[in-house]
Amino acid sequence: MYQLYTFLVGIHIFAAIIGLGPILVFNQILKNAGNMNELKNAHKIIGKLNPLSSIGFGLLVTTGLLMGVMNPSLFKTVWYLLALGLFIILGIYSSFTIERKLKSMLNISETHVGENIPQEYIELLNQKISHDWVQNALLITIFILMVFKPGN
Ligand code: HEM
Numbered sequence: 001m002y003q004l005y006t007f008l009v010g011i012h013i014f015a016a017i018i019g020l021g022p023i024l025v026f027n028q029i030l031k032n033a034g035n036m037n038e039l040k041n042a043h044k045i046i047g048k049l050n051p052l053s054s055i056g057f058g059l060l061v062t063t064g065l066l067m068g069v070m071n072p073s074l075f076k077t078v079w080y081l082l083a084l085g086l087f088i089i090l091g092i093y094s095s096f097t098i099e100r101k102l103k104s105m106l107n108i109s110e111t112h113v114g115e116n117i118p119q120e121y122i123e124l125l126n127q128k129i130s131h132d133w134v135q136n137a138l139l140i141t142i143f144i145l146m147v148f149k150p151g152n
Contacts, residue, residue: 001070004070005067005070005071008063008066008067008070009063009067011059011063012059012060012063012064012067014059015055015056015057015058015059015060015063016056016060016143017056018052018053018055018056018059019053019054019055019056019057019059019060020053020056020139021053021056022049022050022052022053022056023053023135024136026046026049026102027125027128027129027132029042029045029046030042030043030046030105030125031125033117034117035115035116035117036109036112036114036115036116036117037115039109039117039121040109040110042109043105043106043109043110046102047106057091060087061087064083064084064087068080077149077151077152078150078151078152079145079146079148079149079150079151079152082145083142083145083146086138086141086142086145087142089138090135090138090139090142093131093134093135093138094131094135097128097131097134098128098131098132098135101124101125101127101128101131102128104124105121105124105125105128108120108121108124109121
């Protein structure tokens with residue numbers, strides 16, 4: 001039982017890497033595009049990395065809940081319940097803000113005619129970057145809760 005729990009922690013940490021890794025580099029990939037052609041390629045890369053990130057987040061919550069099932073006393077700890085709540089908020093926040101902006105940006109990159117990146121796109125990217133600050137703050141808070149387990 002102890003070995004299975006440790007195995008789940010290992011999968012959980014791996015899931016955190018593949019879940020968080022890609023989303024932390026998306027803005028760098030997008031900001032480096034200098035014209036529409038490069039932007040189309042940037043969105044292609046993001047399109048390939050996004051599903052990997054979703055698998056990571058899916059695995060994170062699945063392994064996290066499985067550990068809770070194996071050790072139900074976790075549901076009485078502050079850090080676990082707080083992390084779970086923040087994770088749900090994070091999912092809702094990202095899908096209503098960041099994901100929507102990314103979809104509109106992808107749409108522009110596919111339909112815009114011409115070499116120059118339109119102002120409308122740059123505005124969307126800047127709005128996405130502000131939402132990313134909130135997302136990253138939530139991610140860091142969950143990470144700190146995981147490592148220090150306050151109120152254990
Ligand atoms: C951004 C999301 C998350 C990240 C980056 C993350 C990261 C981590 C890390 C690095 C550890 C190892 C900590 C240690 O052993 O010192 C850990 C452990 C753990 N995490 Fe997460 N986690 C996340 C989300 C979740 C969620 C949503 C849950 C609950 C459903 C969860 C439940 C757990 C549990 C139960 C442990 C094992 C604690 C133990 O017994 O030592 N995690 N997490």
